Structures are given as structure tokens and as C-alpha cells.
Amino acid sequence: MTATVTSLHEAIATHVHDGQTVAIEGFTHLIGFAAAHEIIRQGRRGLTLARLTPDLVYDQMVAAGCASRLVFSWLGNPGVGSLHAIRRAIEADELAIEEYSHHGMVARYAAGASRLPFFPLRSYDGSDLPAANPQIRRVASPYDGEEIAVVPPLNPDVTIIHAQRGDADGNVQAWGIVGVQREAALAARRVIAVVEELVDRSVVRDDPDRTLLPGTVVDAVCVEPFGAHPSFAQGYYDRDNAFYRDWEPISRDPSRLSAWLDEWVHGLDGRTAYVQRLGEEAVQKLRPEPRPSGRVDYGSYR
């Protein structure tokens, strides 16, 4: 598989289809809002959405009617409160849930990435989570008979990640909090990588340790600056905490939420228009001061 640099519109049209299991991963950092908005615009339905923290990104997708099932481990608006569209959909029986803990979700992606039948972890003993989710089971170790909790593999049809930069070969580099993106991507049948900027191949090859995913496992690379807003991209822009707080009253009120989707998703043709609508002042306020890393020397060998 060779990665192709393509528009986000084309990548979603090509790889994301109704009824699939989709993971837009990125733990608090590099959350793929641009990709989510494109999925909403293209009107996907019946998706199973997997993510440790559904965050605003899935609250918006659920509100837009994209999802029928949610797989998660922490359901909230971080630092603020609830995700009201998701709560309403659960209460109306329009959204089925499958609930784990963080390590359970990490282990599911790890099993998926390695094509294992299950993954053992030291968790859930004495918790009611296995009673709430029969997918959390126990097996006896073949070595000493000790019982241990296991979770099943999670193999998304498509995993979408956002990263700071990529090159024309589809090599993707990320730094800062990298969460579970590598495992979630390796577990998937298709991988879409959205990046803040496309850089020359030499930039990647001068610093291979920074590569989260090589192009051999990436199907499409899309360039969407500010594509993770209102989450953040380390070194590029800050988390828009005010937006996360503002989401609370929007999410609480279905008519306001619907109007928000009309204005910020359906009414725009992509992220460039979204950034224009945010305005230069709002964008500049989120830009950090530089704090570059020291450089390491990989050496040049004869």
C-alpha cells in the first residue's frame, strides 16, 4: 500500500462508508476534528465510533446522526462536564454503548494491532465493569492457572489520526502526547493521516525517531492546518479551553447544537473556511511562543 497525498474530502469519500467501525484517536491531543466534520458533511450513517474519550468530536458526530454505537472508556467534556448529545442519544436508545477502562481500550487496540485473539491485563477484579460489559472476560493462564481479565481485539475499518507533519511518502511524525494512535492505526484496515503541514522527505529522514507511522501503513495523507482545533497540536497551537467551556450550553440545547452544526460544519466546505471563520485574531491567540528541542546527532556513516 502506498500512501497518497489527497484532499480530506476525497480520503473520507474513498475510505469511510456507512456502517463501518471508525476510530478517530488522539488522547486529548491532536483530535481529528477536521476529519470528523468532513464525515458529518458527507452524511455517513450507522457508524460504530471507537475512542477512549469521545470528547466533543464524537458529541458532534452523534448529534449529526452519524453513529449507532459508541465504544469508549471515559465519557465527558474534560475539565468541564458532560457530553449532552451523547447522553441524550443513549437515553433515547439511539446509541448503543460498549464501555471499558483506559487500559482496556489500549489493550484492545494492542490486540488488534498484533492480530491477537485477546489481550490480558491486570484490571477489573472487584469492579462491576465486567458485569456491565460481557466482552470483558477472564481466562486461566496456561502456565500457573491464575485467572486474568482479557479484552477482545479492536480492529477498526478505518483509523484516522491527526499529526504535526508528514511527507509525500506518507511518513507521519508526531510529538508530545501520542496516546494510543500508533496501536489504533496498526489495528485498522485503512489509515487516514491528517497533518498540520507537508514537509520535505529530508525533514523526516533527518529525525526518524519522531515518526509515529511510516508511509507503508498509511493509505491517505491530508494536509489540514488547524485541523485539530479546538484540541491542540503541540508546538503549533494551544488547546482552545474557552471553546470546550462554550460547548457545555451548546451541547445541552439540541436546537443550539443543530444551529452550531449548520454554521460550523454543514455551512462550510472545509477546514480552510473554518479557520477563516474563526478569524486571524482567535488563531493568533492560540499560537505558542517557540520552545524548540535540542537537536540530536544521528551521525553520518561511511
Next chain:
Amino acid sequence: MNGPSSVPTPDELMIAAAAAELAGVRTVFVGIGLPNAAANLARRSVAPDLELIYESGVVGARPSRLPDSIGDPALVSGAAATMSMRDLFGGFLQGGRIEVGMLGAAQIDRWGNLNTTVIGSYDKPAVRLPGSGGACEIALNAGRVIVVMSQSTRSFVDHVDFVTSPGHRRPGGSGTRPAWAGAGPSAVVTQLGVYHFGDDGEMELAALHPGVDESTVDAGTGWPMRRASSVARLAEPSAETLAAIRELVA
């Protein structure tokens, strides 16, 4: 009014008491809010070698500002390490490399079982809460657990509606923790006092905040609260401690 009040708020009393529980600790798994402030205070006082570890995979954060959430770029810039969540939950937490986990909860019972999942039944909850996040495995794998939460008969309950994160025994008093697990809840810090756990795993009142009496504790507990062999009276936080807390949460 001239200058800040010298009277500590309930939150400030909780931060000071939770920080004291971290004396000498090197590694603590924390979230945002009061536990974060307590851990930062401890690092400036009773635990100078303390490193804060976040479930996002940041180890040894030195944030230049108070983070709004555990996902904050200021936690990364200047940290000792960032790592994948697979390494953090696998090699670090499950590998026994975390001495103390700090957790909050909507409900707790006498055995230290914590509920952050639902109020009411799981299938038709009266209130849907966020769920476990990493709390279930932190409660089991950290060397010990410090709980920071507000206390009333709604939160200190005879039976939690759901066990998200296990304490010392199952609700009702059966069972024990697995042999591989950490020591479990060692302290609960509330606005009324500090609670420890007896050898049988039951919570007991260990200390009262200034101005709080035992009848207030009993009125704020949904079961007959046991007493430790002696119930201490916590001192008022010093002026320096109060100033440090206010700088941390300003």
C-alpha cells in the same frame, strides 16, 4: 477587605491534608483539580522528589500554568518524559512503578469502593457519570490510593450504585483484593476530615479539620463511621502553606 483571608476554604483544607498524605512519595498518578494542586503543594513541601504522572503519558510535568485538563500542552513542555499509553498503563502502572494513585469519586462506601460510572442502575441511570478512564486499573495497580472527594450522605453511601474502582472488599464485605494488587485506598480526604482503613479494610475516621466535630462527620456519612484508635485534630494550614496553595490554584 485588605488582602486574602487568613481563613482557609474547605478546598484549601483538603489540598493541605491530601498533600500531607504524600510525604516522601516519589511517583504519583494524578488528574486535574484538587489532587493536582495537592501533589504540586507536596512537591514544594513534604515530597520534594515527587514526580507527577498523568494518564495521558506525561511523566514529571513542570507546567508553566495551571492546566485546565489532563490534556494540556503546558504539561508536555518541560516534562521529564512523554510515552505511549500502552507503555504508561502496561510497563509503568501495571509494572508497579507508581507508588500512589490519586482518585476522586461521586460515591464511596466503607470498603473504599469508588463509583464514577452511574447513579441509579447501569441500564437506566438517573445520572450518567464519565466512567472509569484509568481509575479502575489505578485503584488496583498503584502501590496505594488516596481519594479526594466531597463528603455528604449522597457521596458516603452504604452501598455504591456501581463499583468502578475496587476498594478493599466487595460491597457487603465479601472478598479480598487479588494477590498482585497494590494496597488499595489508604486515605480519603474530604472537607470534614481524613479517613484511613483498618486491618479488615473498613474506613475509619482518623482526623478532623479545624472547626469540624465528630457529629458533623456522622451526619455526613451513610453508615456508622468507625473511629481510629485516636482521632487527631488537624492544625490550621500555616500562612506559608495557604499562600502556596493560593499561588497554585490562582
